[in-house]
Amino acid sequence: MISNSKLLFVCLSLLASISGGLFIPLAAQNPIIRNQFTADPSARVFNGKIYVFPSHDIRAPEGKNLRKDWFCMEDYHVFSSKNLIDWTDHGVILSQYDPPWVDSTSYSMWAPDCIERNGKYYFYFPAHTKADENGRRSLGIGVAVADKPEGPYLPQAEPIKGVHGIDPNVFIDKDGQAYLYWSQQHIYVAKLKENMLELDSEPYIIPNLPEKGLKEGPWLFEREGIYYLTFPHVENKTERLEYAIGKHPMGPFTMTGVIMDESPTACWTNHHSILEYRGRWYLFYHHNDYSPDFDKNRSIRIDSLFFNEDGTIQKVQPSLRGVGLTPANTEIQLDRYSALSPDGAEIAYIDKNRPFEGWKTILNKPGAWVQYNAVDFGNKKKKRVQIRALAPQGSILELRLNHPGGPLLAGLTLPAGSDWENYDFKIKKTGRGIDNLIVLLRSESELEIDWLQFQP
Ligand code: FUB
Numbered sequence: 001m002i003s004n005s006k007l008l009f010v011c012l013s014l015l016a017s018i019s020g021g022l023f024i025p026l027a028a029q030n031p032i033i034r035n036q037f038t039a040d041p042s043a044r045v046f047n048g049k050i051y052v053f054p055s056h057d058i059r060a061p062e063g064k065n066l067r068k069d070w071f072c073m074e075d076y077h078v079f080s081s082k083n084l085i086d087w088t089d090h091g092v093i094l095s096q097y098d099p100p101w102v103d104s105t106s107y108s109m110w111a112p113d114c115i116e117r118n119g120k121y122y123f124y125f126p127a128h129t130k131a132d133e134n135g136r137r138s139l140g141i142g143v144a145v146a147d148k149p150e151g152p153y154l155p156q157a158e159p160i161k162g163v164h165g166i167d168p169n170v171f172i173d174k175d176g177q178a179y180l181y182w183s184q185q186h187i188y189v190a191k192l193k194e195n196m197l198e199l200d201s202e203p204y205i206i207p208n209l210p211e212k213g214l215k216e217g218p219w220l221f222e223r224e225g226i227y228y229l230t231f232p233h234v235e236n237k238t239e240r241l242e243y244a245i246g247k248h249p250m251g252p253f254t255m256t257g258v259i260m261d262e263s264p265t266a267c268w269t270n271h272h273s274i275l276e277y278r279g280r281w282y283l284f285y286h287h288n289d290y291s292p293d294f295d296k297n298r299s300i301r302i303d304s305l306f307f308n309e310d311g312t313i314q315k316v317q318p319s320l321r322g323v324g325l326t327p328a329n330t331e332i333q334l335d336r337y338s339a340l341s342p343d344g345a346e347i348a349y350i351d352k353n354r355p356f357e358g359w360k361t362i363l364n365k366p367g368a369w370v371q372y373n374a375v376d377f378g379n380k381k382k383k384r385v386q387i388r389a390l391a392p393q394g395s396i397l398e399l400r401l402n403h404p405g406g407p408l409l410a411g412l413t414l415p416a417g418s419d420w421e422n423y424d425f426k427i428k429k430t431g432r433g434i435d436n437l438i439v440l441l442r443s444e445s446e447l448e449i450d451w452l453q454f455q456p
Pocket of ligand 1: 040055110111270
């Protein structure tokens with residue numbers, strides 16, 4: 001039997017495929033892309049929409065003579081959203097078999113970037129070159145050009161001359177001058193010609209950045225006259241996101257601070273972009289959410305980013321809740337929580353052998369709770385709540401608002417069930433507008449929750 005939500009997903013996917021993309025279920029929570037691995041997100045606003053150009057991690061295919069413990073990327077997808085919540089996958093825009101200069105056995109389509117100039121979209125990507133007459137390969141950066149952000153992208157016949165490295169990033173200043181940044185031990189910058197395909201100055205190593213520990217993944221942006229050179233750097237054990245500021249796209253830059261600390265769960269890489277959209281700032285980054293035992297299979301996330309009055313960046317705490325509102329009448333994935341009680345609450349995969357099926361919240365002590373912020377109850381009060389749960393011995397739950405001691409919305413008694421069940425309850429009317437939701441266990445026995453959804 002197909003559930004209502006799955007039926008809705010199939011219909012929306014069909015609609016999206018007719019209009020040129022694959023609809024992905026609501027995902028303002030982290031990670032935002034839930035049907036494949038994605039890493040190194042380069043986020044841009046084109047024509048009022050957000051486009052994310054990530055790397056596409058895969059497991060190394062058998063029989064290709066590839067390292068099993070390393071990054072493996074064959075192609076790129078692009079994703080778009082108008083609201084940071086609903087994402088459309090526009091499919092593969094470029095693969096290692098397309099550019100004539102790329103060694104198509106190398107699976108090294110690493111972190112890309114894309115920028116618009118005069119109505120054309122320039123997609124920059126690194127890859128291993130084919131071997132030269134001496135059998136030597138190097139890392140080049142190529143460009144593919146399109147008329148629309150979704151492609152099709154036509155790759156140039158050769159990589160950009162004079163550039164050797166990875167992690168391209170392009171910035172166009174207010175005076176129209178474009179700059180290419182990339183990394184190869186150091187972080188480099190060079191001017192780009194008006195055609196966006198050739199260097200217009202010699203590559204220049206940006207000085208005054210940390211000397212010890214890998215630096216890569218540059219992302220340059222400007223805000224109120226300050227140029228921010230941001231990049232992952234291994235100060236201790238794994239990469240953290242740092243930044244330096246200056247008054248010109250080529251510096252000089254002064255090291256200023258840390259945007260995001262090392263991952264507490266030791267994902268070795270982090271790689272980000274920073275974007276302003278409708279007056280708010282966002283940090284796009286990655287973590288190995290769907291692959292806890294292999295950190296070369298990563299997933300992209302978004303969290304809000306804030307500036308201090310002096311222009312310095314406030315440190316971002318990585319969250320599962322992510323950004324945006326969650327409509328009360330959609331499946332609220334409590335496991336993407338804002339806060340958890342210190343005792344008796346945990347998150348686990350629904351099926352640890354199939355991580356893409358997502359997570360569940362486990363409450364196993366009376367008083368344990370999970371808090372999920374920014375639920376949008378809309379203009380119409382809700383009178384029912386559905387909850388998908390596994391309650392082997394039956395459970396008593398409370399729904400509260402604002403905080404764990406906040407107003408009681410409903411008390412729910414879930415009869416015992418030996419399998420996952422969709423419980424349906426009539427409740428007293430909810431309020432309108434935006435609120436934080438708390439689900440609190442009152443009974444003794446363990447309860448697992450997949451999602452919860454309000455109905456009019
Ligand atoms: O995705 C492969 C490499 O991992 C990127 O090029 C680096 O920035 C790191 O994220």
